[in-house]
Amino acid sequence: MGTPARGSNDGHTLGELAERFGVDVRGDASTRIHGVATLARAAAGQLAFLANPRYRSDLERTGAEAVVLREADAEACPVPCLVARDPYATFARIAALFDPTPALQPGIHPSSVVAADATVDPGAEIGPFVSIGARSVVHAGAYVGPGCVIGEDCVVGPESRLVARVTLVTRVRLGARVLVHPGAVLGADGFGLAMEQGRWLKVPQLGGVTVGDDCEIGANTTIDRGAMDDTVLGEDVRLDNQIQIAHNVRIGAHTAMAGCSAVAGSATIGRYCLIGGGAGVLGHLELADRVTITSMSLVTHSIREPGEYSSGTPIQDNRSWRRNAARFKQLDTLARRVKAASKDTE
């Protein structure tokens, strides 16, 4: 199936692509590319890539017009190829040429409601049914898609893009080129409560959210605003869908978090961390730079050293699991017995 090369009907020759992206051609440099596809499904006119060795077996049978790959794989390639040091990155750059996302159409849709003291740059596009609150600012080249709600004192930085139905509640400041997917909610009240005489007392959440340049925030992800200081994402932080970032959290630059992971209040995550899907980090902890947490692990203490960390138990057939899980409840007793026995036999 692949992807139609909409808006680029003439395509690009391998020679043009090689020059543009600084890679080498093997085979006919006049080969013309009209779109991209996976190695297994690519057809005539389409470019595929090989980066992960597990897909090498797809190479010889590929229907692709050409393939981006490493030097070491070039010999085995039955069609013309682009030889790159990092085929996946090169492919990503080429694929962007075929991305049919519509170009920005500056202006404010007549249905939208913009506060009198808000500022929208004439070079920004505001879609239908958008509401922009007092003192908020939308910079040039920004896109605020249909149904977005921007509250008071927010900033949408230059070339940032709120795809649709994004909410910036209040005091949310996005840097440049921030991409926010539908349903994300930034700047809602942090979960601050004090128990007083048997009832919860709400603690006002007076801080904001600061998001660095080049961040990406997934669909239905939530980032609460700080209680007093801001919740902060460094530059180039990448958050997948349905992630929960509590108030006062700080996430270092270039950290990536997979879907459904969560960070509790006032935790600090380092730079270049990788947080697996569904993983959790408790509040007030610190993670060093370059810490990797595997999927669905729970971090219950600060981690000072880079490296990979995990919790949980392996998946098993339910019958075996039940037997082992029942024994987990006896584990301390078991260990004491072994210890005692080993003393006996010493």
Next chain:
Amino acid sequence: MGTPARGSNDGHTLGELAERFGVDVRGDASTRIHGVATLARAAAGQLAFLANPRYRSDLERTGAEAVVLREADAEACPVPCLVARDPYATFARIAALFDPTPALQPGIHPSSVVAADATVDPGAEIGPFVSIGARSVVHAGAYVGPGCVIGEDCVVGPESRLVARVTLVTRVRLGARVLVHPGAVLGADGFGLAMEQGRWLKVPQLGGVTVGDDCEIGANTTIDRGAMDDTVLGEDVRLDNQIQIAHNVRIGAHTAMAGCSAVAGSATIGRYCLIGGGAGVLGHLELADRVTITSMSLVTHSIREPGEYSSGTPIQDNRSWRRNAARFKQLDTLARRVKAASKDTE
């Protein structure tokens, strides 16, 4: 309390219901039913059901006008009853008669914004504050509720229903009779990144999402579009709320997933699978047909055989759990010691 039989004030007699749904009446067939309720709370005029034996004790005290149940329970029933092979399914069909969901009112609400080259069938209903993008198509009998955003190149199949505030980002194709609950986001960018010289490079997501006939997609569930091929749900797939389906995932027909479960990129789930609440499936794995994953389990390798699978440890009082969990960290050492000791004593 039960449910008022709005729009069906005259109700239905047991005889009419028995004929319509192919079941038998015991007792007065002219008994008139005006609504449905649980066995424990039903009152005059209401029909209840008994399917799960755990609720059998509610039968003798029920205030229901009549009960749907199995042959074996009919004798113990103090009121007229409908005898069905599958009382729950029969009850579901009868209950649908009392569902007060308003009937479709074809037409496009004047507040909505439809692209010039989009196609809305005159037999579809488009609610207020809806935005429909270029080249998208809404078929006859479809309902697009308030605040929905439909981007470019989407299809809403016949009699499909987007309840409210649903987003179809781009290249999302829904089959017939698909039901999508509020806040769901289909077709957002998959989480595709390449690390290049210390910064993340976004990999364009050029595929779409294909959803088969009769699927149901829960509130705030997210289904990303494929990187190049589509993310695919077979027919009759049922997704609960807050589920995350990553790009390129394929889910087989009739599979049901409970709330907060997640499937990572490029995984393939078989037909008739049951995925428990909060369970996770890692990327690039395959699950055979008829695999059941229990709640909050993490699937870390492909599963080739049908059956039930689990991970995790049992819930305990925190003090006991702490002792056992501490021993988990010594488990390998413990096992080695036991092995060594058993050699000693051999």
Next chain:
Amino acid sequence: MGTPARGSNDGHTLGELAERFGVDVRGDASTRIHGVATLARAAAGQLAFLANPRYRSDLERTGAEAVVLREADAEACPVPCLVARDPYATFARIAALFDPTPALQPGIHPSSVVAADATVDPGAEIGPFVSIGARSVVHAGAYVGPGCVIGEDCVVGPESRLVARVTLVTRVRLGARVLVHPGAVLGADGFGLAMEQGRWLKVPQLGGVTVGDDCEIGANTTIDRGAMDDTVLGEDVRLDNQIQIAHNVRIGAHTAMAGCSAVAGSATIGRYCLIGGGAGVLGHLELADRVTITSMSLVTHSIREPGEYSSGTPIQDNRSWRRNAARFKQLDTLARRVKAASKDTE
């Protein structure tokens, strides 16, 4: 940075605050407060607080104008202070004076669409792009923010606040002073399915949702409506973001649940429970009052006694974890071996 004291430029003296909130001043009672901040970051004109002993070291260096603290900490405080029995609660009440949330502006935004037979009190504010369905009622002092969708037969109680883009699908009744954050969906269909001849049959969801007074519901949280009876939250229940509450669940008054936790269908949670982030409770269970579940634990059976409960394993470096996790799969065998060996040596 702290928080500007917008709309309260003159601030408040310590003396005024002490009188208003029933606490004592130490030092100059004419000290004027214009905002609040954390002990570590507070500057001139700002009030900070000290409640958690872990932050006591910040006290001597604080740049705060004044501090709220316990009697025992007053001596060590280098600036004027307010002495309170519960400094955090007192601080919360003072901070609310500096909350810049705009005051209610009663009236219905002209862009909104209100059903002819819906009732909106003249003292309520309805923001732009709001849709209100048949027979729904919005009481005095309530706020329905931009992009909210209220379906049929809903009630928004007095002084309740739907921040933005909240959906009340149908038959959702909110009490007084309920606060609902953006993206929350209340009253979507419960996940009710019956398998019939190889296909799923949808079970109509005819109940509603009842939310008691003073509840708070986080961003992108979902609360399904009941199958026949209502899903019920008692008064003063506090739900963080991205929580999933299935149909027919009942949650007792004053219970608080942290982000990403979930409760499956027909479970009953007691009063004053604390459910940790990412924790799950299976369906049809009961939790007694004052049960605490730690983060990411899974409750698989009813809990009858108050106390703290946990499941899971500790986080470790991945290499150690792999070794231990592998042994988990042999745990039953290991335990049998130990048992046999201890018999041997008896």
